[in-house]
Amino acid sequence: MPITMQKEVKKSWALFLGIGTMMIAHGLQMQVMGIRSVTENFNVITTGIFMSGYFMGYFVGSHTTPKLVQKVGHIRVFAAFASLASLSALLAAVYVNPVMWTFSRFVTGISLVSCYVVAESWLNDRATNKNRGQLLSTYMIILYSGLAIGMLLLNLSDPRSYDPFILVSVLLSLALVPILLVKRVAPKFKKIETISIIELYKISPLGAVSSFCTGIIHAAFFSLISVYATLANFTIFETSILLFIATISGVITQYPIGFFSDNYDRRRVIVATTIGSALFALLALTIAGSSLAKMY
Secondary structure: OOHHHHHHHHHOHHHHHHHHHHHHHHHHHHHHHHHHHHHOOOOHHHHHHHHHHHHHHHHHHHHHHHHHHHHHOHHHHHHHHHHHHHHHHHHHHHOOOHHHHHHHHHHHHHHHHHHHHHHHHHHHHHOOOOOHHHHHHHHHHHHHHHHHHHHHHHHHOOOOOOHHHHHHHHHHHHOHHHHHHOOOOOOOOOOOOOOOHHHHHHHOHHHHHHHHHHHHHHHHHHHHHHHHHHHOOOOHHHHHHHHHHHHHHHHHOHHHHHHHHHHOOHHHHHHHHHHHHHHHHHHHHHHHHHHHHHHO
16 A cells, blocks of 8 residues: 555544444344344345335435535534434344334434445545545445454344344444544535436446446345345354355455556446456356255
């Protein structure tokens, strides 16, 4: 990592630490709810519906948060929604039913996307076109490393108990500490404007379409992989290892991709990574098919 990049990362340590801790909590909560849905005999459609609550909240929060940031500032928005996410985790622990879990996931989605907006706008304010890809890839490494660690925490307690949800709440509360104690002033924008999906598509057709498709893949994979593993009779340890490997694999390539995106046409980088992902997905499908054929 170049010296200039190291300086930028050091300047953003509080942001990285806070969002990383938040992702540990998110990774644990998401997979605990997936596993718990099987033990509670929720059917797959019901599980898909309450898991999608997170993404509905994500969609709503992405529209409302910029206005809140403009009114009260980055740090207050981060603190408020991290606290709200902590509360929603406890709500899911107390009321174990699909309706309340859908609401809990909705609140979590609004809360976390608000924190993402704060983090990413903060980083974009410090980035230049020469280091934007590398700085954001470092951010993504922190995000997915946190998710991977959170999935390993499945082994600490029984998903059927209150303990994992309490741990999630504690971690979300801890995520506030670095941000609230940092001395560095948060970025101040004169006016924060949002753009419509159509405007985004006009600016970057490939970026908009590829992000949409990636969102579908990401949502289905991370929301239901623990459900699949539980139905396949994986142990908690085996499930956590599967989830950890699947997540940490994405971490390994983040910085190289960010480097290439800063030095080459970003559209070509998107196409190349998409083709690579499709080939690996086809390989995984083939291996899984072969294993099932041997079983039956």
